[in-house]
Amino acid sequence: MAFTRATGKHRRASRSARTTRNLAGIATLAAGGVVASVASPAMAATDGARAHDGALRQAVVMGDEIADHVEAQADAQEAVAEAAAAQAKAEAEAAKLAAQAKQRAEEAKKKAEAKAKEEREAKERAAREEERKLLNTFVAPVDGSYVSTAYKASSGLWSSGSHTGIDFHAGTGTPVHAVGAGTIVEAGSGGAYGNNIVIKMADGTYTQYGHLSSFAVSVGQTVTKGQQIGLSGATGNVTGAHLHFEARTSPNYGSDIDPIAYLRAHGVNV
Incomplete structure (x- = not known):
């Protein structure tokens, strides 16, 4: 890269101009020497002036060479300084741009x-919601059946005077399924209910299955929605084979709730 001096910056006169001025000064000095030597012979004055002129000329030339060398060094140092300043400026600008790029990259990251966290959390919420829906979605206890005796139906057949559950039409040996996931809390004789099973559901409610001819689960066992837990029958206080189904707030008799509303709330159309 070429470097130029700023306008108006002082520079020494060229060597030819300096030499011309110096020679003019020598001539003047020589003339003065001749005038000052009027008492001496003319030839001696001329020879002395010539010798003096040669010495001065040689001194001037050497001085100019030294001055030129010094000036060249100064110019080179100035060029180096300007290049270093330009390089430092470029490096500073590059560092600034790099820092800005890094900041943008970090912000983008x-x-x-x-965004990834938000999407992951959204997926987790959706998965939990789906799991909740699955847990709260039940199946009918007997496939393809219907309710043959309604909830709270009145009759002397029941000690309370009314029906505490609903009856599903089912012949002896019909598979009976857990309506949802839960844990078996009772599996055995239930008095008037005959062979019965009580399940604590995942949502904290209870379901009861009565008059079974047999059962295939035991207390403490966990079951899944739709899992077969026994076979329908006519054990206990009955007039014929069917499945008695109850929904309860506790495992005990007398805590019954409307089983039709219960099943419908969990997606079972009865």
Whole structure:
């Protein structure tokens, strides 16, 4: 890269101009020497002036060479300084741009991470919601059946005077399924209910299955929605084979709730 001096910056006169001025000064000095030597012979004055002129000329030339060398060094140092300043400026600008690029990259990374986190949390919420729906979605206890005796139906057949559950039409040996996931809390004789099973459901409610001819689960066992837990029958206080189904707030008799509303709230159309 070429470097130029700023306008108006002082520079020494060229060597030819300096030499011309110096020679003019020598001539003047020589003339003065001749005038000052009027008492001496003319030839001696001329020879002395010539010798003096040669010495001065040689001194001037050497001085100019030294001055030129010094000036060249100064110019080179100035060029180096200007180049160093330009390089430092370029490096500073490059560092600034690099820092800005790094900051933008970090911001982009944070946004991407935040978005990924948000999407992951949304998926987790959706999965939990789906799991909740699955847990709260039941099946009918007997496939393809219907309710043959309604809830709270009145009759002397029941000690309370009314029906505490609903009856599903089912011949002896019909598979009976857990309506939802839960844990077996009772599996055995239930008095008037005959062979019965009580399940604590995942939502904290209870379901009861009565008059079974047999059962295939035991207390403490966990069951899944739709899992077969026994076979329908006519054990206990009955007039014929069927499945008695109850929904309860506790495992005990007398805590019954409307089983039709209960099943419908869990997606079972009865």
